[in-house]
Amino acid sequence: MTQYYYAPASTGNFSAGFDLLGAAFEPVNGQVLGDVLAIRGECATTKLSLSGRYQHQLPTDSTDNLILHCYQLFQQRVGKTLPGLDLHLFKELPVGSGLGSSACSIVVACFAFNHYFAEPLSKAELLQLMAEAEGGVSGSVHYDNVAPSYLGGLQLMLPGSAHLCRNLPWFDHWQVVLSYPGTTLSTKAARAAIPSQLPLKTSIEFAAGLSRFVSALYCQDEVDAIAALHDVVAEPARALLMPELPALRQALTELGVAHVGISGAGPTVFALCQSEQIAAKAATYLASHYEKNQDAMTHICRLASAGARAVKDPTQCS
Missing domain, CATH: 3.30.70.890 (GHMP kinase, C-terminal domain)
Known part of the structure; x- marks a missing residue:
């Protein structure tokens, strides 16, 4: 049975907090603004297919994709070889847009793998893995996209703290x-x-x-x-x-x-x-x-x- 996972778009910095503030957003009309990953089942070798509005912005070779890279990182962090997965990514965020596209793919992938395999990683361990994977794309490790995409809300990053980030209040009418x-x-x-x-x-x-x-x-x-x-x-x-x-x-x-x-x-x-x-x-x-x-x-x-x-x-x- 196919299992679907979703992660929302995010806005990093939010003007006042370079690398320290990030917010997750969703359209008020219910449209999907984020990435959806389907785990269709297990197979001999992990494979990935693609669709979605912004599929054309991804590498034509689906083996060169963040989703598969995250699966490798996830297995390394868990410390054991896992079965192959039949994966499908619905790419609904544009690449290089400032909406946390790479972070969104990383978050939905890591969350999906952790959920599918009965959560071998804690929430903090998973967030750390997401940030490290995002650092390989953006050039530095920062949490202001992965944290809100993973946790939702407006997140304040807490460097050096065991909490990593904290959910901030908001104004409901904004x-x-x-x-x-x-x-x-x-x-x-x-x-x-x-x-x-x-x-x-x-x-x-x-x-x-x-x-x-x-x-x-x-x-x-x-x-x-x-x-x-x-x-x-x-x-x-x-x-x-x-x-x-x-x-x-x-x-x-x-x-x-x-x-x-x-x-x-x-x-x-x-x-x-x-x-x-x-x-x-x-x-x-x-x-x-x-x-x-x-x-x-x-x-x-x-x-x-x-x-x-x-x-x-x-x-x-x-």
């Missing part, structure tokens, strides 16, 4: 419009644009902004939370990679959008909206002014409170 133009931006290239060292002034501004944002969430001070959403680390360094951002921000601000930022490494942008009406206006504007080709998409989303999970139907994951 909606986030995610708009992907259809073009790609390499995570490694985007990270390379950021200087290896920051001036003391910038470091203090970053710490102050992140602290203010987290404090405002816990105090449920919406005005202060929005005011704290400034990216002083990644966005200034990536300005040349996303030259359309200032014009988009100005237009969306005039429509009442509370904040506009880069989703992860980009080129997807996110628009934080305080009402359904403003979100609808923002989505219409972005679909008309930011989408470039048939791969483009714009979704009105809510925070995905649940992360990776088993599902009954690959077309119904919300």
Whole structure:
């Protein structure tokens, strides 16, 4: 009997927390925005087939795929050879989009394998494995995509802590419009644009902004939370990679959008909206002014409170 597993899209950094904040999102209309992995059964040699809207962005050789790489890593971490699996990936996230595409594939794969084999790894061990696998793709180990995709919600990373991350409060009426133009931006290239060292002034501004944002969430001070959403680390360094951002921000601000930022490494942008009406206006504007080709998409989303999970139907994951 085929078993299906799903992991949602994620937005890393969330403006105020470079490498330290990440949120999982799902469209309010119930569409799938994430990856679905099917385990069809056991076989002599593990094999993978592909489908989905963004299948064409993956390597044509399905043996060169993160899903199979994760199965190798999972077996190494478990410490024994496991049976071959007949796998099928529904790729519903664009690659190099800033929506945690590689992290999503890694999360759904590792979660599925752990669930299928009766959970030999603890939640913390599994998250660590996911982060290490993601580090091989992006060039550094960080949790701000894998953690929310795995656990759901808005996650604050806790370097050095045994907890690894913590789920933060949110404002239930907030909606986030995610708009992907259809073009790609390499995570490694985007990270390379950021200087290896920051001036003391910038470091203090970053710490102050992140602290203010987290404090405002816990105090449920919406005005202060929005005011704290400034990216002083990644966005200034990536300005040349996303030259359309200032014009988009100005237009969306005039429509009442509370904040506009880069989703992860980009080129997807996110628009934080305080009402359904403003979100609808923002989505219409972005679909008309930011989408470039048939791969483009714009979704009105809510925070995905649940992360990776088993599902009954690959077309119904919300």
